[in-house]
Amino acid sequence: CESICIFGTGDFGRSFGSKMLQCGYNVVYGSRNPHASNLTPKGAKVLSHEEAIKESSIIILAIHREHYDFLEQLNSQLEGKVLVDVSNNLKMNQFENSNAEYLASLVTGAKVVKAFNTISAWALQSGTLDASRQVFVCGNDVKSKDVVMDIARAIGLTPLDQGSLLSANEIENYPLQLFPMWRLPMYICTGFTILIFLYCALTEVIYPFATSNENTLYLVAISIPNRVFPIVSLILLALVYLPGIIAAFLQLYRGTKYSRFPDWLDKWMLCRKQLGLVALAYAFLHAIYTFVIPIRYYVRWWSDQYTIKQVTTPIAFSSHYAWLSDSYVALGMLGFFFYILLGITSLPSVSNAVNWREFRFVQSKLGYLTLVLCTAHTLVYGGDRFIYGPFYKWFLPPAFVVSLIIPCSVLVLKFITIIPCLDSRITKIRQGWE
Amino acid sequence: CESICIFGTGDFGRSFGSKMLQCGYNVVYGSRNPHASNLTPKGAKVLSHEEAIKESSIIILAIHREHYDFLEQLNSQLEGKVLVDVSNNLKMNQFENSNAEYLASLVTGAKVVKAFNTISAWALQSGTLDASRQVFVCGNDVKSKDVVMDIARAIGLTPLDQGSLLSANEIENYPLQLFPMWRLPMYICTGFTILIFLYCALTEVIYPFATSNENTLYLVAISIPNRVFPIVSLILLALVYLPGIIAAFLQLYRGTKYSRFPDWLDKWMLCRKQLGLVALAYAFLHAIYTFVIPIRYYVRWWSDQYTIKQVTTPIAFSSHYAWLSDSYVALGMLGFFFYILLGITSLPSVSNAVNWREFRFVQSKLGYLTLVLCTAHTLVYGGDRFIYGPFYKWFLPPAFVVSLIIPCSVLVLKFITIIPCLDSRITKIRQGWE
Amino acid sequence: CESICIFGTGDFGRSFGSKMLQCGYNVVYGSRNPHASNLTPKGAKVLSHEEAIKESSIIILAIHREHYDFLEQLNSQLEGKVLVDVSNNLKMNQFENSNAEYLASLVTGAKVVKAFNTISAWALQSGTLDASRQVFVCGNDVKSKDVVMDIARAIGLTPLDQGSLLSANEIENYPLQLFPMWRLPMYICTGFTILIFLYCALTEVIYPFATSNENTLYLVAISIPNRVFPIVSLILLALVYLPGIIAAFLQLYRGTKYSRFPDWLDKWMLCRKQLGLVALAYAFLHAIYTFVIPIRYYVRWWSDQYTIKQVTTPIAFSSHYAWLSDSYVALGMLGFFFYILLGITSLPSVSNAVNWREFRFVQSKLGYLTLVLCTAHTLVYGGDRFIYGPFYKWFLPPAFVVSLIIPCSVLVLKFITIIPCLDSRITKIRQGWE
Ligand SMILES: Cc1cc2nc3c(=O)[nH]c(=O)nc-3n(C[C@H](O)[C@H](O)[C@H](O)COP(=O)(O)OP(=O)(O)OC[C@H]3O[C@@H](n4cnc5c(N)ncnc54)[C@H](O)[C@@H]3O)c2cc1C
Ligand SMILES: Cc1cc2nc3c(=O)[nH]c(=O)nc-3n(C[C@H](O)[C@H](O)[C@H](O)COP(=O)(O)OP(=O)(O)OC[C@H]3O[C@@H](n4cnc5c(N)ncnc54)[C@H](O)[C@@H]3O)c2cc1C
Ligand SMILES: Cc1cc2nc3c(=O)[nH]c(=O)nc-3n(C[C@H](O)[C@H](O)[C@H](O)COP(=O)(O)OP(=O)(O)OC[C@H]3O[C@@H](n4cnc5c(N)ncnc54)[C@H](O)[C@@H]3O)c2cc1C
Ligand SMILES: NC(=O)c1ccc[n+]([C@@H]2O[C@H](COP(=O)([O-])OP(=O)(O)OC[C@H]3O[C@@H](n4cnc5c(N)ncnc54)[C@H](OP(=O)(O)O)[C@@H]3O)[C@@H](O)[C@H]2O)c1
Ligand SMILES: NC(=O)c1ccc[n+]([C@@H]2O[C@H](COP(=O)([O-])OP(=O)(O)OC[C@H]3O[C@@H](n4cnc5c(N)ncnc54)[C@H](OP(=O)(O)O)[C@@H]3O)[C@@H](O)[C@H]2O)c1
Ligand SMILES: NC(=O)c1ccc[n+]([C@@H]2O[C@H](COP(=O)([O-])OP(=O)(O)OC[C@H]3O[C@@H](n4cnc5c(N)ncnc54)[C@H](OP(=O)(O)O)[C@@H]3O)[C@@H](O)[C@H]2O)c1
Ligand SMILES: CCCCCCCCCCCCCCCC(=O)OC[C@H](COP(=O)(O)O)OC(=O)CCCCCCCCCCCCCCC
Numbered sequence A, B, C: 001c002e003s004i005c006i007f008g009t010g011d012f013g014r015s016f017g018s019k020m021l022q023c024g025y026n027v028v029y030g031s032r033n034p035h036a037s038n039l040t041p042k043g044a045k046v047l048s049h050e051e052a053i054k055e056s057s058i059i060i061l062a063i064h065r066e067h068y069d070f071l072e073q074l075n076s077q078l079e080g081k082v083l084v085d086v087s088n089n090l091k092m093n094q095f096e097n098s099n100a101e102y103l104a105s106l107v108t109g110a111k112v113v114k115a116f117n118t119i120s121a122w123a124l125q126s127g128t129l130d131a132s133r134q135v136f137v138c139g140n141d142v143k144s145k146d147v148v149m150d151i152a153r154a155i156g157l158t159p160l161d162q163g164s165l166l167s168a169n170e171i172e173n174y175p176l177q178l179f180p181m182w183r184l185p186m187y188i189c190t191g192f193t194i195l196i197f198l199y200c201a202l203t204e205v206i207y208p209f210a211t212s213n214e215n216t217l218y219l220v221a222i223s224i225p226n227r228v229f230p231i232v233s234l235i236l237l238a239l240v241y242l243p244g245i246i247a248a249f250l251q252l253y254r255g256t257k258y259s260r261f262p263d264w265l266d267k268w269m270l271c272r273k274q275l276g277l278v279a280l281a282y283a284f285l286h287a288i289y290t291f292v293i294p295i296r297y298y299v300r301w302w303s304d305q306y307t308i309k310q311v312t313t314p315i316a317f318s319s320h321y322a323w324l325s326d327s328y329v330a331l332g333m334l335g336f337f338f339y340i341l342l343g344i345t346s347l348p349s350v351s352n353a354v355n356w357r358e359f360r361f362v363q364s365k366l367g368y369l370t371l372v373l374c375t376a377h378t379l380v381y382g383g384d385r386f387i388y389g390p391f392y393k394w395f396l397p398p399a400f401v402v403s404l405i406i407p408c409s410v411l412v413l414k415f416i417t418i419i420p421c422l423d424s425r426i427t428k429i430r431q432g433w434e
């Protein structure tokens, strides 16, 4: 039965120890006050640091970096041992070198391995390891890393080798990150949202107030958001598929795939997933904002007035309008359906269960289908409104007309790249990758 | 090429054998009637038990516990072999010791390993391993466990070391469990559902019947459920965030994090995820029950009457009501949106892809935002109804007024804990965990 | 620090090399023009093929099959080395033997391992390994496979042992597959969709046109799809549960579980998951098509006419209709809710987190509940329409009546199998599996 030594009887030390005990290891704690700790898990010995070292060749250091200095005195006893640094900092790049490298410089004789810092003590103990089960491991000694990775596997975690101790800094920064990949898409989305919102507010709240002193501020709760959400969603969706086209033209122009893309294009291509999901979120909001339309007091009141008007002056049924109204709504719903399909295949467990060809089929083929459906939905919704004068307030076209520029351009450009002669050239250039 | 021996040519034996064959192992069956079995996979030898033992150092025992006794006679031949117990029982804790321990006591010379009992024979064979791919492994001999874990990996399963043979009982009980973590949340939810249902039935079905002999029983199909669902959802959502606050106050009072919470609080905290998902399910039902409102005959009829009334006595448009009606619906939809976001991040594969800080950001920050939005939705919906007399039937306030007590208390208490002076004390106490 | 050699400085070679470098390996490239390559990752040496071989015992062959012939000359230097074939083809079974077997026949002294062919170079490099992280590994030498599997694990991929080099063909075909399991369900679904669509078009577009020259073509956008989707969904749902019943009767008839099912039944049983998900997709479309009903111009116009008619000839409120209308909608919504629950538990990560009993509880018990609710929804929706004459155009019953045949039969048959005497016989026969 293997033995393991843990320095520090704090939260992390105790959680980790009790988990190791459950998995059949012998656990020995090294503590400043071996007799004070009454919360350490049953079955574990608590000794002084010096004594504890002797019991095992692996030492988990469940202590904050600030208190590492006492290890300098234990340098000789730690010779050849595996020292596992689990520590985190409060801020990114708080110190000039990483905790693990600092430790390695303190205890020169030990083999330092960085691991487990992404695991929450509380989650480990209570078994609710919802957030990441991944354990990033790095260290200069391959064998020591293997030992640590086996421990991680034993307690049901997934170790991931990250190379030498140089990666320690990155690993220590990881748990302090807050959605780094979502930042750019969020900024783009926020920017467009504000822009379109102001545009709509101008034409639908300020314009009637300025021209006829009408107070339509209540439109701000649902009506205007239900313009902003779909318009921004459509623009973002188009922006997801634009970089692929730019890349294709670039490769065509350069005549080779063996040259790097400009930096901005690379970044853009890497955030397409997040951009797409934000667009899906907005489309979802558009969908539910649309479903509640008939419940709204404002809509009910106007529709009542319309009905009442018909009591005296009947209005004939227009099968043209019936067709137009039904088909734009149907196009929207089909677009939304494929949108969600794209979302479902983005779920890590689903995308892991399909092969690359299938993933590209859904993301690229069905993705363009989604874009086509959503653009058609907006075009048909526009219908007569494009040219109908009264809709142009202060000579401003309705927001959706403006919003169609990017999607339509993307579709036209895509159409150009799939013209046989261009398509075969691109395929030839790209040959070699699947 | 490695050899493996399987005792028993039943369902499990055959499925397991054919999978092993596919992965390039040699398979030898040990059977009572070596010549009778014509369904064993092609390429496998079928021998008597005695002969089969000689061919391999690992023996998979695909036989029910009831028939283990014949192994006693083979004790000497089994000396030093790895015996893998895959058996399950029909009831939890059916026998006083676990099957694996019973086996170890029968065949004292062999190294018994418990494994594979959670894998369905049919799923293994047909490749539809939808339910758990995890193989819990336990045993007293580390090397034997490693051998078995390698086999599990070879056939695409994920082995999880569970320590010594003492865990066998737990492992054998596992496949007999039926959502143990969901039990408490389900009871709580059912309790509240019945309570609120009766309350609503009293005020909306029994009251009109008693006072004006009106038959409104049809409200039981949609109208009343559409009160019960959101109200219970809101209460459950509040109950998700209450234990965190109680814990904070307890830690403040005790001045330390190094002492265990009372048992009930621990249990409550561990079922928050399930409680939250049940709440989400109810919120989802509320959403779709709301979307169909305008389709219902009952609603259409009343709204027709209202329209007809306006033909003769026009009712002026109230921009106050338009504002109120739109904003409570908008708040509800935004709340629902964040609710779903919480649900999506609970999916194991998504929560595994985020780090602890990100998970807490969504679950805790956005969770409170959800609670705030949903409470505001209900408050604004209430609007004038809180004080408006006719809504108090038999002096009973409308159900939603009652339902607001817990959410509002939770929000007030939370507000107290984030007052700077208290917040900094809690932070200090909790310092040490991320 | 381990060394690894890569032949070919193309897309795959470079991506793989830079990933290996990140994980702390030494990377040496073997290239035709060692000095021409300026895109190889920093830190890697580029040598001629002959020199590169000497630096490592593992060689990754990032070259297309067409160019393998030059390896024959290196036969002696490759003696005993691990040669990893990563190549893919453009078509399934393009060559008569697999690339890996062809390689093994060229370089007889080396140990050929097939691996990494499912990994996209671009995804590997950019870190967006959305599609499959699984690496299928096969080869005749167990130790070489282990070495390759360790490399896969080191770069964060999940290796899966697929046995000997005979599996290479299957592994090479895998990335060329396009949803093979979804094909049959898709055909079935498309067939029923076309059939029901034509049936509805006949009764709702052609019939009015033929009999009263009415143009109702606009029904094709939403009204008719909203009949087709739910009807096909219901039929498919019933088809999901039919094979289980046929299997039970077959086992009853044969009196044993130890005999294979006919081939068609086996295939049917294996595509139930996909069939169920397609049914869910249609149910989802039915749900959103229903939510938008009150927004449609066509519906609003007719409902206006109905209201206007009531101005002069009031129509009394029918609590019978209120009850009927509310209860069929409620049944539909509850059915939809459980439908989605089935969908959620099909997500790989969720089904992996439940045990077999729980999975069967949801899929089988709640699945039948879903079927019962959806069938009841349609029956109650039918209500008086079943017998009401005018609904039978050209003596054709409304589509939903036809659609009820299969679901009702399935429910009746299921009901028979759970009659105690039959149920206990089936249980006895099946005894032995959980
Ligand atoms: C709701 C939603 C969810 C989404 N989820 C995801 C997701 O989970 N993951 C994701 O990646 N995207 C996601 N997206 C974004 C988008 O769908 C995909 O990026 C899609 O593949 C882009 O299609 P495309 O035809 O423009 O691709 P292209 O740019 O033409 O190429 C697509 C693929 O080709 C390869 N490729 C492209 N250029 C090169 C090159 N120069 N050299 C080598 N290889 C190259 C890459 O493998 C790339 O992924 C999502 C979008 C939406 C709307
Ligand atoms: C739809 C939905 C889905 C949900 N899904 C999940 C889910 O997947 N997983 C989940 O856990 N919850 C889930 N929840 C419940 C809830 O959102 C979370 O539990 C949330 O983190 C609680 O927030 P809080 O601010 O009250 O947390 P707090 O109780 O303040 O603390 C949250 C975290 O802090 C830590 N912590 C708290 N107290 C202590 C302590 N005394 N000592 C050490 N550490 C401590 C723990 O890591 C804890 O998880 C879900 C809720 C909803 C509505
Ligand atoms: C939305 C939706 C999602 C679905 N997702 C899935 C999914 O993820 N995975 C899935 O498998 N199905 C899925 N289904 C299909 C269906 O729900 C399941 O197949 C369900 O288990 C069938 O129930 P049953 O009672 O007919 O099963 P039965 O056929 O009675 O048996 C169910 C199980 O018993 C076992 N079994 C049956 N017959 C035998 C036999 N002769 N010998 C040995 N074992 C046997 C098998 O383990 C089988 O899976 C889904 C359906 C829907 C509508
Ligand atoms: N808690 C988590 O969720 C978590 C997650 C990942 C990583 N970590 C890391 O794990 C480490 C420990 O965290 P924790 O939450 O367990 O902290 P903690 O509860 O504050 O415990 C720290 C322990 O360190 C020891 N210690 C304190 N001062 C010391 C000193 N001057 N000299 C020697 N030992 C001293 C003490 O143990 P004795 O009294 O026994 O000496 C104390 O119990 C930190 O580096 C942290 O970054 C924690
Ligand atoms: N089926 C599953 O899905 C599943 C899943 C997990 C675990 N398991 C476990 O696997 C074991 C086997 O299950 P099963 O479903 O394969 O059962 P089974 O189909 O009934 O087969 C049992 C086999 O045991 C052998 N056997 C029966 N009586 C015996 C006796 N008196 N002495 C010696 N051998 C005898 C028989 O093989 P011979 O005729 O060849 O001797 C028989 O085929 C059980 O312990 C079960 O709990 C099964
Ligand atoms: N790209 C992917 O996404 C991907 C994914 C999985 C598998 N694969 C497989 O990986 C292999 C390489 O694909 P790739 O995309 O990297 O192709 P590539 O970009 O076209 O590169 C092929 C490399 O092979 C070398 N080569 C070409 N002709 C040669 C010849 N006659 N003799 C010797 N070497 C020659 C060249 O390297 P030097 O100029 O340095 O000699 C060239 O860079 C293929 O088998 C492919 O199926 C690729
Ligand atoms: C209804 C549609 C759903 C509604 C709203 C969709 C919101 C989309 C926003 C997703 C945000 C996910 C937070 C991810 C956190 C994170 O960084 O997660 C990080 C991981 C990153 O994974 P990688 O590291 O592998 O790139 O990303 C994800 O897991 C993406 C999750 C995608 C979820 C899409 C879910 C769509 C499901 C639709 C179901 C059907 C709905 C039916 C509606 C009627």
Ligand SMILES: CCCCCCCCCCCCCCCC(=O)OC[C@H](COP(=O)(O)O)OC(=O)CCCCCCCCCCCCCCC
Binding pocket: A130, B179, B277, B278, B280, B281, B284, B340, B343, B344, B346, B347, B348, C340, C341, C344, C345, C349, C350, C353, C354
């Ligand atoms: C529309 C919202 C979805 C509708 C209803 C939500 C139902 C929520 C109930 C989930 C029940 C899951 C059963 C889990 C079985 C189990 O024990 O599962 C066990 C696992 C346990 O995992 P752990 O062991 O890791 O704790 O739990 C889960 O996997 C939780 C699954 C959460 C699923 C949430 C899904 C929300 C998706 C929302 C998509 C967008 C919808 C858009 C709507 C318009």
Ligand SMILES: CCCCCCCCCCCCCCCC(=O)OC[C@H](COP(=O)(O)O)OC(=O)CCCCCCCCCCCCCCC
Binding pocket: A340, A341, A344, A345, A349, A350, A353, A354, B130, C179, C277, C278, C280, C281, C284, C340, C343, C344, C346, C347, C348
């Ligand atoms: C709203 C419901 C969702 C809307 C539409 C549902 C579409 C269902 C079709 C799923 C298609 C998945 C493509 C799979 C690709 C593939 O082959 O995937 C392959 C994997 C195969 O896994 P195995 O190899 O393990 O069998 O299959 C899956 O992963 C199945 C994914 C199931 C997804 C169901 C999602 C339901 C989520 C519902 C959320 C709540 C919605 C609330 C609505 C208001």
Ligand code: HEM
Binding pocket: A226, A227, A230, A231, A233, A234, A237, A283, A286, A287, A290, A329, A332, A333, A334, A335, A336, A339, A374, A377, A378, A381, A398, A399, A400, A403, C288, C292, C295
């Ligand atoms: C459930 C699916 C959908 C339905 C029912 C639907 C319905 C509608 C309706 C009724 C309108 C008119 C709104 C109004 O009168 O103010 C509209 C507008 C619009 N929709 Fe959709 N839609 C759906 C999905 C989508 C999707 C997925 C997109 C793409 C992103 C989209 C983009 C738009 C746009 C850009 C407008 C114009 C907004 C404006 O200027 O008013 N819709 N949709």
Ligand code: HEM
Binding pocket: A288, A292, A295, B226, B227, B230, B231, B233, B234, B237, B283, B286, B287, B290, B329, B332, B333, B334, B335, B336, B339, B374, B377, B378, B381, B398, B399, B400, B403
């Ligand atoms: C799609 C999102 C939502 C919409 C459109 C919506 C809409 C509505 C509507 C129209 C009502 C009035 C119902 C009636 O008149 O009988 C209502 C009531 C209510 N809603 Fe929501 N809501 C949503 C989400 C939520 C959420 C997420 C919650 C929180 C759990 C919630 C809680 C409530 C409560 C408690 C009531 C009062 C119930 C009553 O007594 O009638 N709602 N909602």
Ligand code: HEM
Binding pocket: B288, B292, B295, C226, C227, C230, C231, C233, C234, C237, C283, C286, C287, C290, C329, C332, C333, C334, C335, C336, C339, C374, C377, C378, C381, C398, C399, C400, C403
């Ligand atoms: C959100 C949940 C659901 C709602 C609100 C709903 C509502 C409705 C409504 C209003 C109709 C009448 C449509 C019309 O007048 O043309 C209908 C018909 C129907 N529904 Fe549903 N339903 C739901 C879910 C389901 C599900 C899950 C199924 C099962 C697959 C289903 C099967 C059917 C069928 C077969 C019809 C008859 C179609 C016809 O011939 O018109 N429904 N549903």
